[in-house]
Amino acid sequence: xxxxxxxxxxxxxxxxxxxxxxxxxxxxxGADVVRVDRPGGAGLGIDPAHDVTNRNxxxxxxxxxxxxxxxxxxxxxxxxxxxVEGYRPGVAERLGVGPRPCLARNPRxxxxxxxxxxxxxxxxxxxxxxxxxxxxxxALGMTGPADGVPVAAANLLGDYAGGALYLVTGVLAALHxxxxxxxxxxxxxxxxxxxxxxxxxxxxxxxxxAWQDRRGANLLDxxxxxxxxxxxxxxxxxxxxxxxxxxxxxxxxxxxLSAREAALRADPDRWEELRAVIAxxxxxxxxxxxxxxxxxxxxxxxxVLSLAEAPGHPHLAARGTFTGHGGTVQPxxxxxxxATPTAVRRPPAPPGAHTAQVxxxxxxxxxxxxxxxxxxxxxxxxxxx
Numbered sequence: 001x002x003x004x005x006x007x008x009x010x011x012x013x014x015x016x017x018x019x020x021x022x023x024x025x026x027x028x029x030g031a032d033v034v035r036v037d038r039p040g041g042a043g044l045g046i047d048p049a050h051d052v053t054n055r056n057x058x059x060x061x062x063x064x065x066x067x068x069x070x071x072x073x074x075x076x077x078x079x080x081x082x083x084v085e086g087y088r089p090g091v092a093e094r095l096g097v098g099p100r101p102c103l104a105r106n107p108r109x110x111x112x113x114x115x116x117x118x119x120x121x122x123x124x125x126x127x128x129x130x131x132x133x134x135x136x137x138x139a140l141g142m143t144g145p146a147d148g149v150p151v152a153a154a155n156l157l158g159d160y161a162g163g164a165l166y167l168v169t170g171v172l173a174a175l176h177x178x179x180x181x182x183x184x185x186x187x188x189x190x191x192x193x194x195x196x197x198x199x200x201x202x203x204x205x206x207x208x209x210a211w212q213d214r215r216g217a218n219l220l221d222x223x224x225x226x227x228x229x230x231x232x233x234x235x236x237x238x239x240x241x242x243x244x245x246x247x248x249x250x251x252x253x254x255x256x257l258s259a260r261e262a263a264l265r266a267d268p269d270r271w272e273e274l275r276a277v278i279a280x281x282x283x284x285x286x287x288x289x290x291x292x293x294x295x296x297x298x299x300x301x302x303x304v305l306s307l308a309e310a311p312g313h314p315h316l317a318a319r320g321t322f323t324g325h326g327g328t329v330q331p332x333x334x335x336x337x338x339a340t341p342t343a344v345r346r347p348p349a350p351p352g353a354h355t356a357q358v359x360x361x362x363x364x365x366x367x368x369x370x371x372x373x374x375x376x377x378x379x380x381x382x383x384x385x
Contacts, residue, residue, distance in 0.1 A: 003030020003333075004340040008175070009080045009362070011036060011073070012057070013064075013097065014351075016044060017130075017155070018163035018191065019086030019114040020053040025168050026082070027056035028333035028342050034080075034358050035059045036073055037351035052330045054348035060359075060367055061352030068366070070096035075364040077102045077109060081178070082171050086114040089124050099186045109184040110174040114167050116158075118190030130158035133191040137162075139199055146216025146223070162195030219243070225275035226251065226265060229304060236287030237304035238294075240278070251299035255281050 008031040012023040020035075027033040035057045044051055060076075063069045074097065077083060083102060085092050092098040092113075099111045113119060116128040131152045134140040139158075144151035167189035178184050205211035217223045226242045242251035252262035255278065264274035282290065287303050294301040305313060311322035311329055323332040326347035333342035359367040 002340075002345060003028065003342040004337055005029040005031040006340070008032065008082065010034065010082045010084065011076045011080045013073075013083070013085040013087070013092070014038060014041075015086035015114075017086065018159040018167065019084055020051075021160055022112070022114060022164040022167040022171075023057065023084050024053045024055060025164065026084075026171075028344075030340065030342060031082075032361075033057040034076060034354075034362070035349060036062050036064075036076070039063050041351055048348055048350050049326065050328050051348045052328060055325070055330070055344055056333075056346050057349045058346070058354035058358055059349035059351050060355040062367070064095045064097065070101075072364070072366040073097050074101060074105050075366040076358075076362060078105045079362045079364060080106065080109060081175060082110045082112060084112045084114065084167070084171070088127075089115065089119045103184055103186075107184055108178045108182055110171050110178055110187060111184065112167050112171040112174075112187045112189065114163060114189050116163075116191045118193060119188050130155035130191070133162070134158040134195050137192055137196040137199065139195050142199075142202070142215060142221055144215055146214070150215065157198075158191045158195050162193075162198055163189065163191040166194035166197070223271075225271050225278055228275075230279050230282040232282050232287040232290055233284060234286040234288075238282055238287060238290050239302050239304050241300040241302075243300070247298050247300045250297055251294075251301060254293050254297060254299050254301075257281070 005026060008026070010023060010026050010031045010033040012019065012033055012035045014020075014035055014037045023033050023035065033056065035054065037059050039061065041048075044053075048054065062072050064073065077097070085097075087095075093100070102109055102111055115124070116130075116133045117123040117126065131140065134152065134157050135150075139162075140150045140152060142150075143153070167187065170187035170189050174185050174187050202211055206213060211218050212223075215221060220227060222228045224243075226240060226248050229237050229239050231237055240251065242248040248265060249262070257277065261274065261277050264270045264277070285293075290301070291303045310316060316322060320332055321334075322329055323344055324330075325344040330344070333344065336342070355367055359365055
């Protein structure tokens with residue numbers, strides 16, 4: 001069973017960042033995703049064999065700037081359920097594959113647009129990256145120490161959480177509508193919109209007087225000494241999330257706090273004193289030793305692992321949270337389904353490798369041109385999760 005989206009056809013116009021990640025997620029869920037690559041490529045600048053965001057997809061090579069390019073893409077669009085593109089506003093229109101010609105060809109199509117600033121507004125036509133998008137939404141300003149600068153978590157918060165995941169949510173909701181009513185539509189997924197939406201709970205807490213609009217002063221941003229990260233004797237770190245009183249009580253006992261020290265939790269004016277005590281305790285043992293103390297308890301403490309270490313964590317290993325496929329260790333598809341399990345079915349698609357195959361399967365002969373690449377062998381290897 002290839003996943004709950006088996007039978008759904010997706011056209012992805014090649015780009016970088018959140019668009020490919022969104023298309024990967026649709027592919028992981030079982031959709032037949034065809035990535036339209038352009039001559040010269042549009043990837044991450046790494047070996048395509050290791051670009052995990054292109055797994056479970058097929059690739060065709062089309063030059064959208066040639067006379068034959070747009071008609072070839074529109075042939076695919078006619079047979080697709082969803083299209084995903086991540087160009088700046090107006091680019092798809094200039095290339096001849098914007099919403100108007102696509103929906104004219106296929107009125108049931110869901111046309112997903114992935115941008116940072118959105119399709120309209122003063123900044124819509126300007127360049128940007130994750131860090132700028134999360135900066136203007138207030139999300140970046142919440143992260144980092146009170147006495148330091150804000151800290152961005154790679155491009156996970158904006159590009160992927162506020163961007164790709166909202167695009168996937170949007171196109172699947174629109175697909176449901178299209179199947180119920182026979183009407184396609186355009187989904188405008190802007191990273192600034194999605195990231196702002198992620199801060200909904202914080203805005204509610206601020207309105208209620210339960211959140212201060214500054215870093216390191218709140219329950220969930222490192223302001224509380226029982227919700228933060230501490231260094232261990234070997235330079236490692238432990239993450240503490242003992243928010244509820246019963247979990248904190250267990251944490252205090254296992255850490256070796258005295259009753260007087262543990263009681264400092266009740267007095268926010270003495271939280272810095274409590275923080276210093278907790279920090280001193282953690283510095284007394286290595287990360288591995290503390291992990292042995294807290295593993296399996298309700299103290300809500302975990303070791304801070306590197307990307308290389310994470311796949312070996314006993315819990316993640318037992319669940320198969322990571323998988324090895326095509327020589328690359330990578331996260332397995334998520335979430336999990338009882339009736340339609342997902343899998344890494346294909347390695348990352350080399351640009352243009354499946355042009356003839358897709359032309360045959362989708363009955364789209366306009367794709368076939370001279371000197372097309374051929375698909376690599378054994379590219380349907382599946383590994384269930």
